[in-house]
Amino acid sequence: MIDFLAAAIRIATPLIFAALGGILSERAGVFAVGLEGMMLLGAWAAVIGTWGTGSEMAGIAAAAAGGAIAALAIAIVTVRYRADNMVTGLTVNILALGLTTYLMRILSGSNGPVSVHLDPLPMMPVPGLSQIPVVGTLLFSHPPLTYLAVIGCVLLAFVLTRTQAGLLLCATGENPEAVFAAGADPMRIRMLAVIACGGVAGLGGAVISLQQVGTFTDGMTGGRGYLALASLIVGRWNPWGAAAACLVFGAAEAFELRLQSYGIPVSSYIVQMAPYLIALGVLALLGRTGKLPAAIGKPL
Amino acid sequence: MMTLHRRRRHLSAATVFAVLSVGIFSGSAQAQDKAAILLPGSANDQSWNALGYAIVKSLEPHGFTTAYSENVADADEAEAVRDYAGQGYSIVLGHSGRFVSAMQQVAPDFPKTQFIAVSGNEGAEPNVMSVDYNNAQFGCQVGLLAARMSKTHKVGGIYGLQGVPNITAQAGGFRVCAEKAGAQVTILYIKDMEDAAQAKEAAFSMIANGADVLTGKLNAAEAGLVQAAKEKQVYVTGRGFDQTAIAPDLVLTNIVEDWPSMIGSAADQVKQGKLFGTFVQYGYDTGKTTGASLKYSADKPFGPAVTQAVAKDVEAMAADFASGTLKIVPTEQDARSGS
Numbered sequence: 001m002i003d004f005l006a007a008a009i010r011i012a013t014p015l016i017f018a019a020l021g022g023i024l025s026e027r028a029g030v031f032a033v034g035l036e037g038m039m040l041l042g043a044w045a046a047v048i049g050t051w052g053t054g055s056e057m058a059g060i061a062a063a064a065a066g067g068a069i070a071a072l073a074i075a076i077v078t079v080r081y082r083a084d085n086m087v088t089g090l091t092v093n094i095l096a097l098g099l100t101t102y103l104m105r106i107l108s109g110s111n112g113p114v115s116v117h118l119d120p121l122p123m124m125p126v127p128g129l130s131q132i133p134v135v136g137t138l139l140f141s142h143p144p145l146t147y148l149a150v151i152g153c154v155l156l157a158f159v160l161t162r163t164q165a166g167l168l169l170c171a172t173g174e175n176p177e178a179v180f181a182a183g184a185d186p187m188r189i190r191m192l193a194v195i196a197c198g199g200v201a202g203l204g205g206a207v208i209s210l211q212q213v214g215t216f217t218d219g220m221t222g223g224r225g226y227l228a229l230a231s232l233i234v235g236r237w238n239p240w241g242a243a244a245a246c247l248v249f250g251a252a253e254a255f256e257l258r259l260q261s262y263g264i265p266v267s268s269y270i271v272q273m274a275p276y277l278i279a280l281g282v283l284a285l286l287g288r289t290g291k292l293p294a295a296i297g298k299p300l
Numbered sequence: 301m302m303t304l305h306r307r308r309r310h311l312s313a314a315t316v317f318a319v320l321s322v323g324i325f326s327g328s329a330q331a332q333d334k335a336a337i338l339l340p341g342s343a344n345d346q347s348w349n350a351l352g353y354a355i356v357k358s359l360e361p362h363g364f365t366t367a368y369s370e371n372v373a374d375a376d377e378a379e380a381v382r383d384y385a386g387q388g389y390s391i392v393l394g395h396s397g398r399f400v401s402a403m404q405q406v407a408p409d410f411p412k413t414q415f416i417a418v419s420g421n422e423g424a425e426p427n428v429m430s431v432d433y434n435n436a437q438f439g440c441q442v443g444l445l446a447a448r449m450s451k452t453h454k455v456g457g458i459y460g461l462q463g464v465p466n467i468t469a470q471a472g473g474f475r476v477c478a479e480k481a482g483a484q485v486t487i488l489y490i491k492d493m494e495d496a497a498q499a500k501e502a503a504f505s506m507i508a509n510g511a512d513v514l515t516g517k518l519n520a521a522e523a524g525l526v527q528a529a530k531e532k533q534v535y536v537t538g539r540g541f542d543q544t545a546i547a548p549d550l551v552l553t554n555i556v557e558d559w560p561s562m563i564g565s566a567a568d569q570v571k572q573g574k575l576f577g578t579f580v581q582y583g584y585d586t587g588k589t590t591g592a593s594l595k596y597s598a599d600k601p602f603g604p605a606v607t608q609a610v611a612k613d614v615e616a617m618a619a620d621f622a623s624g625t626l627k628i629v630p631t632e633q634d635a636r637s638g639s
Contacts, residue, residue: 003508007501014497101342108344115542120527213496214527217520218345222495253498257505260488263638268462268489271637 004254005138009146010212012243012250014039014221016149017204018228019235019242020156021067021197027160027237028193029173029186029295033089034074035201036225037096042067042202043209044100047216048107051116060145060206067202068195070096075194079187082299093225101218120214121145145207149243152200156239169193173293176300187300204228230279234286237293245282252278333571335364335391336384337418338372338399347494347520351559352395355418358560362567364391377402385410391570393563397421397464403428414570416563421465425577431562433591434583435466435517436628437621438555439473441594441614442537445552445602446474446513447481448610449535456486456506458516458525460493463632470517470555472630477617486511486639496524503528513552526551535605544596544603553602556595565589584621594618 018039022032042063049055049062074092077083124147126140160166169189171179176186208224209216227249234248235241252275259271337356341349349370356366367389372380377394381402384392392413394403397420404424407415413427420430446455457474461467475485486509488502499521503514507528513535516525522539523546529536530547538544538554562582569576582591594614596603602611620626 003505007504011497011501101344105342105344117523117542117546120531208497212500213524215496215523217347217494217496217523218342219494220496220520222492222498254501254505257488257490257502260637261486261505261509261639263636268637269491272489272491 002134002138004251004258007254007257008247008251009138009142010250011253012246013146013149013211014204014207014224015228015231015246015249016243017145017152017207018201018225019232019246020149020152020239021200021202021204022229022232023156023160023237023239023242024169024193024200025071025197026232026296027173027293028169028190029176029293029298030074030078030190030194031085031089031297032197032201032229032232033086034070034092034225035089035197035204035228036221036223037089037093038067038070038198038201039205039208039221039225039228040093040096040100040219041070042198042205043220044103044205044216045202046206046210047116047118047214048103050118050210056121056210059210060203063202063206063210064199065202067198067200067205069198071195071198071201074198075191079190079194079300085297097219100216104216104218116215118210118214121211143211145203145211148203149207152203153239153243160239170293173295176295176298190300201225201228227275227279230283234279234282248282249275249279333364333391334367334387334389335359335393335567336367336369336389337393337395338377338380338384339368339370339395340372340398341370343368343370345494345520347522349395351557352393352418355395355559355563356393358564359391359567362564363571364567374398378405381415382406382409385413385415390414391416391567393418395419397430397432397466400424400428400430412575414566414575416566416576418559418563419466421579423576423578423580427575427577429566429576430579431566432466432579432581433557433562434581434585434621435469436473436630437583437618438592438594439470439517439630440477440628441617442515442553442555443474443477443479443483443485444481444617445537445606445610445614446515446535447478447483448613449552449606450483450511450513452510452512453483454486454510455483455513455515456488456503456511458488458490458499458502458506458514458518458521459635460490460518460521462489462635462637467517468632468635469630472632472634473628474515475634476628476630483513484639487635487637489637490518490521492521493518494520496521496527499524500528504532507532507534517555541595541597548603549605551596551603552606553594553596555592557592558590561589562591584618585624 018035025032045066046059046063050059077088121143129140130136172186172189179186231245232242234245256274339349339352343353393416400417400420403415415428417430478485490498515537526543526546544551594601
């Protein structure tokens with residue numbers, strides 16, 4: 001059971017980062033459809049940054065920068081040029097896939113495919129707490145970015161509800177005219193929110209490439225950005241709600257892998273659908289009960 | 301007016317030069333045979349498609365000029381195959397068994413072109429060929445190796461694309477031979493053979509259930525499988541020397557596929573005018589070209605952990621396959637997910 005829950009946490013960690021980023025963007029009024037592309041660029045930048053500098057910290061910073069660059073493109077096109085959020089996000093997702101592949105090719109030059117293998121980020125058990133039976137293994141024996149995801153939840157929940165910047169950001173997603181009337185610049189707030197979204201989602205990419213695997217491969221985010229998008233909707237644009245939804249999806253995937261081990265006479269293809277079927281089911285159950293930010297997707 | 305005439309003269313000269321150039325270049329191209337490969341993904345994916353790129357490049361020493369197309373979508377396969385055949389390529393390779401149907405569709409219009417589906421499992425007379433290695437034989441060898449190296453007598457295999465013939469052959473071969481050697485086998489299928497993070501989680505779940513030797517037939521995801529083995533200190537088999545480099549103490553061996561030999565052998569015969577319309581499967585029983593081999597490094601079949609007695613038994617199995625005294629045809633039931 002501990003192993004199962006630990007797996008759920010591991011699988012959920014990249015989703016949590018992406019969902020937190022998505023909350024920043026959507027609460028400011030821009031649909032976060034481009035999370036997948038932001039994660040992918042972050043995953044690429046994390047590995048190349050670490051490989052190039054020899055510093056994992058530099059790799060993590062590069063991941064945030066990579067995600068932010070993808071987000072900057074979305075911010076300019078959707079906020080400055082008022083383009084459709086959905087189409088722009090999907091375009092950036094496709095662009096990121098091609099761009100990361102192309103950048104790997106530039107690195108390889110004419111000497112064939114480049115192969116980068118790094119040691120994944122090490123475990124950082126919390127002294128003392130990690131010794132507690134069961135809870136210690138489950139909650140206090142993780143690599144660094146897992147703790148950062150929890151810190152991210154705490155910070156974002158605080159910023160959105162307890163700081164002027166957070167309240168202004170939420171107000172921009174609800175009523176940008178009122179924000180303007182109050183003397184703030186809703187366009188600037190949206191731009192910054194989307195770029196911050198990219199930075200945080202980029203860290204989600206770093207979890208996959210730098211913390212879990214130690215290499216970058218084409219399209220390695222594998223649709224996790226979309227699952228994160230579903231999570232933030234299920235979590236009602238609340239950091240803790242979204243994190244809980246990510247954990248549910250993580251548990252579903254961990255369960256799916258274990259379900260196969262039991263040898264139930266069902267095709268693995270059916271079992272593999274579990275996380276997505278759960279996402280669809282929950283979204284259908286919630287329906288329109290959740291209240292979207294009132295001005296989301298509406299150009300300024 | 302004068303300017304216009306001059307321009308016309310220049311244009312005519314350019315046209316003549318262009319026509320001559322095309323003539324010269326196409327003439328020289330016809331003098332040398334051409335081979336092209338269609339890749340379902342990117343040529344530098346460090347994985348299956350990179351292997352495809354290496355295959356077509358390996359035909360250059362055989363006297364072929366080569367070309368490749370990347371990210372060929374399912375819907376574009378027939379058009380891409382037709383395009384190369386129409387340009388006079390004598391060999392058009394598709395880097396997956398799924399190209400067979402597109403090739404069957406196009407081949408009647410290009411009877412002098414050899415179409416080859418890499419890792420396919422069916423051919424069509426007279427000029428659509430599939431080539432693969434005998435996955436069952438190598439899966440079986442790895443099954444024996446895993447069972448003999450396991451202390452818990454629990455071993456696991458992680459694969460993708462359940463039901464695809466070469467996966468069924470390797471996963472089924474692994475189960476049959478590992479069970480015969482006394483191990484309890486669990487097989488898991490992940491949804492994406494490129495998803496290293498998911499492969500790592502699948503490996504963790506098996507290790508948590510007691511498996512201490514793992515194998516798999518994955519693409520980019522193979523790195524996740526080996527990484528999991530490294531973190532949990534269990535034995536693993538890979539698909540290339542990259543995996544040996546990740547965990548040199550724990551990698552027992554790799555099933556290293558020798559596509560240049562398999563395709564090169566056919567290419568040489570195509571160059572002499574022969575065409576193939578069958579599924580050609582290489583293995584220990586096909587002479588010098590076995591299609592794959594167990595290699596830990598360029599000059600060693602097994603890693604340092606494998607004892608001489610175990611190595612001898614695994615190699616004896618290869619000899620039995622070669623002599624025909626041992627044959628294996630795994631079923632989908634053998635390759636089922638679970639225990």
